[in-house]
Amino acid sequence: MKVLYFPLARITIGFILGLLFAYNLHPSISLIFIVLTISLSVLGTFYFVSKNKREISLYFSFVTYFLSFIVGISTQIIHTDSFQKNNYIHRSAVFEKPHSLSLIIREKLKSSAFSERYIALITHIDNQEQTGRIILNIQKDSMHQQFPIGTSLLVEGILSKNKPPNNPNQFDYGKYLESKQIYAQLYADVSDIKIGSDIQKNIWYYSSKLRSRIIRNLEKNNFNKTELNVAIALIMGQQQDISPEIIRDYQFAGAVHILSVSGLHIGFILLFVTFILKPISNTKRGSFIKLVIILISLSLFGIIAGLAPSVVRSVTMFSFVAIGNNLRRSVNIYHTLIVSILLILLFEPSFLFDIGFQLSYIALFFIIWLQPLLSSIWQPKSKVSKYIWDILTVSFAAQIGTLPLSIYYFHQFPGLFFLTNLLIIPVLSIIMILGVLVMLLAAFNGIPVFLSRLLEWSIYYLNKVINAIASLEQFIIQDIPLHVSLMVTGYLVIITIVIWFKKPSFNRMTILLIAVVIFQISNLNSKRSVEKEQEWVIFNLKKNTLIAERDGKNITVYSNDSILKTSQKNNTLKFYRIGNYSRLAAKKELKNYIYFKGKRIFVLDSSGIYPKNSNPDILILTQSPKINLDRLFQNMRPKMVVADASNFKTIQKKWKASCAKEKIPFHATLEKGFYKLN
Known part of the structure; x- marks a missing residue:
């Protein structure tokens, strides 16, 4: 990977590692700034000494990368609000x-x-x-x-x-x-x-006012509400009013990325603005005027779109591309990518933890790196075939690049992403150009009816196509478990495969096989650790009682009839199942006595009936039993009391006070979340 040979790439990696270090470990502020001062002093010393000495030059490089790491930590500290005294x-x-x-x-x-x-x-x-x-x-x-x-x-x-x-x-x-x-x-x-x-009245105020004006004028033009909400998402990146059903369709079809403004959208706008500015001559002055107009246009679009992470990233990157073109230099796209990452994270390090930001950059990197290799597999002769092939190779490169991260976050894979991109990307370019034009006219109260209707119908049919693809649920692979270690080793396998394909050799094949072995070991370790585990969980489920006993990969669920009948669709159980590589092995009606690893657990339900002179290890209170807990403690001495979310809030406060009086630990799932026994 030649990109790693760029000094700026190594500096950026060091900077990002510094951000991650500070975010997860919260180092001492004073210590970090002392180290920063020392590093700057050492770097300055090496700079003046290292000009003709190779050994010192190596030390200079090391100190530079270490300094980028410390700058990353310092940047995260400066931009973290919780470190500010008046927060x-x-x-x-x-x-x-x-x-x-x-x-x-x-x-x-x-x-x-x-x-x-x-x-x-x-x-x-x-x-x-x-x-x-x-x-x-x-x-x-x-x-x-x-x-x-x-x-x-x-x-x-x-x-x-x-x-x-x-x-x-x-x-x-x-x-x-x-x-x-x-x-x-x-x-x-x-x-x-x-x-x-x-x-x-700041940039956020005027951005919002302009968006509100555009939306208000489109509504006056009788723009259908459903299509309007999708148009606002496509053009301005605002998803607040889109219905959950439409978002679900776009997710299942593998097209949810188009609902947040990204490089695809900004690329269309750059091409559109460049096309409009063609009449301006390519003299030094004319090129400068073009550049200024392009940069202003991209910045204005970013402001209208609310300066979301994906918008800022795309606008920054394409601004660098435009500047490079104006300087008449061939722009190294990797440099452009790295500079935009570094610049954005210097001013807003929190973007690093934004899912959209992560997916956008990874997709873009793989398109730049992998798509030319895929494109070279077949060289179609006709323009139509080449256009279709380019769409497919770009889609495949982006999908391969984002695959581990997407599965890690969303636990699903849209099998028809090829078909979706093939159908919507040509239409999307038309919708984007038409949409930008309509939004621009809407800002000045002058929307021709035929243009707004054309945009509305285009989005209507786009939604229909997306819905038709999403309805083929048999092609959507869901509930895929993936832990962090598997995601990282998955990327290791993908990267080594691409490196080998680019230039096959014995050494590269060896590295690829080692990566596959590491992935398999990681997978086996994850599964083996799960198989050894035994745990018992009381979930926090409003108005209901849900208990699970897990023995390795097998889960036994205890609850009432209504929950047991819908257990396969229950999201609480679904996340628990996926996160533990497990399956639902058995469903059982909730009984008063449960035994787990030698512990006696008594469940007291709405009947309020309990045995006298009984001393369970854990007493579970469910369905708001009408009991006096102080009186119950005279006949029963549990070591722990747990109240789930099926109980009224007011009763739980009284129970908490009674337990405090008797010095018995009390755990309310409504307040503290789930309760777990290992």
Whole structure:
């Protein structure tokens, strides 16, 4: 891989490793800045000494790469809000009782079933200056209006810290929010909110106003709501209002990437703007004017699209391509890619942990690296055949590159991605050009009806094609388990296969076989560790009781009839199954006594009947039994009490107090998440 020979590539790798180190290990700030100062001093010394001495030059290279690692750590520290002294995370009282919080609305999120959701910036708590980002949840029933971006609010409430997953192997939403510098949520009713007179007018405000103006004018033009929401996602990258059914169709068809603005979209826009500017002469002055217009156009599009990670990445990269073309130099696409990664992560290191950002760059790298090799396999003579072949090879290269990461995050693989890309990419280029034109005209209140109808019909038929492909569910491979070690070794196998195909040799074949062996060992270790495990889990399932006993790969489920009948479709069990390479071996009705590894477990349900003079190891309270726990402890002395989420919240508070009085550990799944015995 020649790209690794570029000094900038090694510096970028060192920088990214530094970001990961700081994110996961939270090193001492003072120590890191001392090391940074020493590294800079050593680097400066080597720079002046190393000009004619090869040995010192090697030390200079080592210090440079080490410095890039330290700069990565420093960058992550500087950009991590929780390291800032005036961040709300350091004020514990705000998580314990109501306070007056001054907020500014930054971004509108997708609404939940019960609330309107925003990202908000804290400016003051009880008139004391504080900073930080939170999720603001406002009850839907009482919601009379949506708040524009930049609106200042005064809200009375208690901040809730991000919680770990409620159930095993579930998506860690709290950690995801933390990667976005969001450490808490605020739940409020409209009656708790006072709207301020000031509006913060910044780039986010004007971007939102422009988007709102475009959407409002399209709605006035009787643009169908379903197609409008897809158009807004395709052109502006805003997915908040797309229905879950349409997103599901795009996922199953392998086309969900087109709903977030990426390199494909920005590439179309660059080609479109370049085509429009063709009449301008290619003189030095004319080329400079073209470059300025292209850079402004790309930047404006990025702002309208809300500066999402994928948009910023694509706009940055294609801006470098445009600058390189203007300088009349052949642009090394790898250099362009690396510079854009380094530049973006220097200013916004949190993008590294964005799934879309990761998938975009990996897809782009494999298209650049693998597609020429695939394209050389067959050289079609006709233009139509070549066009189709290029689409297929680009799709295959991107899919191969993102395969391990996609399976790791989503546990599924769309088998008809070839067909999807073959059908939609030609149409998408037309929709993008038409969409940009319509959006531009909508910003100035001048949309010709025939253009908006043409865009609407194009998206309508695009959705129909996607739905038809997604309905062929037999081609969608689902519930694929993949751990981090398998994902990493999977990439090792893919990369060594491509290296061998590019230039077959005995040494490369040996490396490939070693990679395959490492992958197999990793797979066997993952499965063997699962087979040795035995555990017993009480899940956190609202209004229901769900217990699982796992012996290696076999899971036995204990619950009531309604849950047992739908256990195969139950998402809580599905994630648990996939995460542990397991299968649902047996389903059993929940009984009062359960035994696990010598422990006696008594389940007390809504009947409230329990044996006297019994001392189980664990007492499980389900379905809100009408009992006095203080009186129960006179006849039964459990070592542990667990209350699942089928119980009323108010009763659980009383039980917690009773257990505290008797010094018996109490675990409420509603508060602490699932309970597990190993």
